[in-house]
Amino acid sequence: MASLHPHNGTTNTDSKPKPKPEPITESExxxxxxxxxPTIARINNGSFGCCPATIIAAQNRHQLLFLRQPDHFYFNTLKPSILRTRRLIQTLINADHLDEVSIVDNATTAAAIVLQNITWSFFTSIFNPGDAALILHYAYGAVKKSVQAYITRAGGHVIEVHLPFPVRSSSDIVFEFQKALHMGKANGRKIRLAVIDHITSMPCVIIPVKELVRMCRDEGVDRIFIDGAHAIGNIDIDVKDIGADFYTSNLHKWLFCPPSAAFLYCKMSDELSNLHHPVVSHEYGNxxxxxxxxxxxxxxSAQLVLPEVMEFVERFDGGIEGIMKRNHEKVVEMAEMLVEAWVTELGAPPEMCASLAMVGLPVCLGIKSDGDALRLRKHLRECFKVEVPIYYRAPVEGEVGSIITGYARISHQVYNVVEDYYRFRDAVNKLVKDGFTCALLTK
Known part of the structure; x- marks a missing residue:
């Protein structure tokens, strides 16, 4: 992730350089x-993110400015404020042009913008009936349904890339993706769109997007959309280096913005003028x-507080890069502690975990379905005050012996403490000691 300084000809005239803020303390x-x-061990930053009190206060100031004099806010404040956010994002993701960056509600909205454009390519016969869109089997549920809804209704075909889990190395993902690309092009079919997660949601793993984008280019895929919903504030993003046509990420998951705010990067091309927001309003065509x-x-207001967010993260050693490094190191440390306590395994090697990690749960818990995973999650929340997503991994044909079918997705953010993970460890140990199985939970 680039440092926050103007580049590529963009001059930041919005503010003068400020003195370096005081380092933040543990009590702060x-x-x-x-x-x-305070009663909950919240090790699930991945689902909804978090927002510091400082940023909530900043958001409230923006809200009150609007309510105080809406007309003045609309005509004089809103557009310059969103422009500041776009400039910051441009620098953070290393985009060449400011026009490549739009601010939207969330990654699902960004997907709708891209998919609406793809749909029109089918309707106007630029793409042909039966042409395909490629998506990962582990794609986020809302995005997967969006692809199905837009592409199939337009006459296209959807191909899912089935990835292995647990993942042993990024080469496993590359192999399966290459295989799916070749299968997708069988019988003369063309792959018009590839939707690739930068970090899959559940199970979570970092995807080697740069290599997959290069493969797509080599195989003639028309457009490539990277769903990086979990990415910004979690791992480095360089959209020029990645090379995709579209990239989106939520600002409210790992970059401390309130919900909801996200960006959509659209690579500068003739196609950019054909992209439109699904909600048509007064700015349509601009x-x-x-x-x-x-x-x-x-x-x-959630889209306007990024300048205050960047001031907040600069109070941490190393800024946002330091936060990402420490979150990764700590989540791996906690994941390995849990694996050792339960004698299980990680769902991916440490280098493929960002600030999230998949931790195998003891086989004796009897997680045998998605329903079991949800009920166990509820049980942990209500009886042990632990908030953590549980993933059911169905056994693969031919597997024998004691197979781990349940994994917990743990997160680490700056507010987490080691006691959060000890509480989770001790809760599972108690369930095992008591002979608990998911079959005991009321369906």
Whole structure:
């Protein structure tokens, strides 16, 4: 992730350089997140992210400015404020042009923008009936359903890349993706779109996107969309180096913005002028960035606080890069502690974990379905005050012996403490000691 300084001809005239802020203390971190339920061991930052009190206060200031004099806010404040956010994102992701960056509600909205454009290519016969879109089997559920809804209704075909889990190395993913590309092109079919997660949601693993994008280019895939919903604030993003046509990430998952805010990067090309926000409002036809900046009267404050967020992260040693490094190191340390305690395994090697890790649960818990995973998650929340997603991994044909079918997806963010993970460890140990199985939970 690039440092926050103007580049590529973009001049930041919004603010003068500020003195380096005072380093944040442990007590200040606790204060920033004191609105979290103190009774819960929250090791699930991955689902909804987190927002410090400082940023909540900044959001409230934006909200009150709008409510105080809406007309002035709309005509004089909103557009310059969104422009500041776009400039910061441009620098963070190393985009060449400001026009390549639009601010949207979330990654699902970004997917709708891209897929709507792909649909029109089918309707206008640029693409042919039966042409395909490629998506990972482990793609986020909402995005997977979006691909099905848009592509199949337009007459296209959807191909799912079945990835192995547990994952032993990135080469496992590359192999399966290459195989799917070749199968997808069988019988003369063309692959028009590839949707690739940068970090899959469940099970979570870092995908070697740069290599997969290069493979797509070599195989003639028309357009490539990277769903990096979990990425910004979690791993480095360099959209020029990745080389995809589209890239999206949520600002509210790992970059401390309130929900909901995200960006959509669209590589500069003739196609950029054909992209439109699904909500048609007064800015229609003025470019995607302008269309996205006004979709009617709503609360835009979550999209305006990124300057305050960057001031917040600069209080940590190493800034956002330091936060990412420490989160990764700590989540791996905690994951290995849990694996040792339960005599299980990680779902992916440490280098393929960002600030999230998949940890195998004891086989004796009897996790035999997605329903079991949900019920166990609820049981941990209600009886042990632990919030953590549980993943059911169905046995693969031919597997024998005691197969791990349940994995916990743990997260680490700056508010987490080691006691959160000890509570989870001890809760599972108690379940095992008591002879608990998921079959005992009421269905």
């Amino acid at each position: 971190i606790r204060s920033e997140f004191s609105h979290h339920d 470019g995607l960035a302008m269309e996205s900046a006004w979709i009617g009267t709503r609360d835009y």
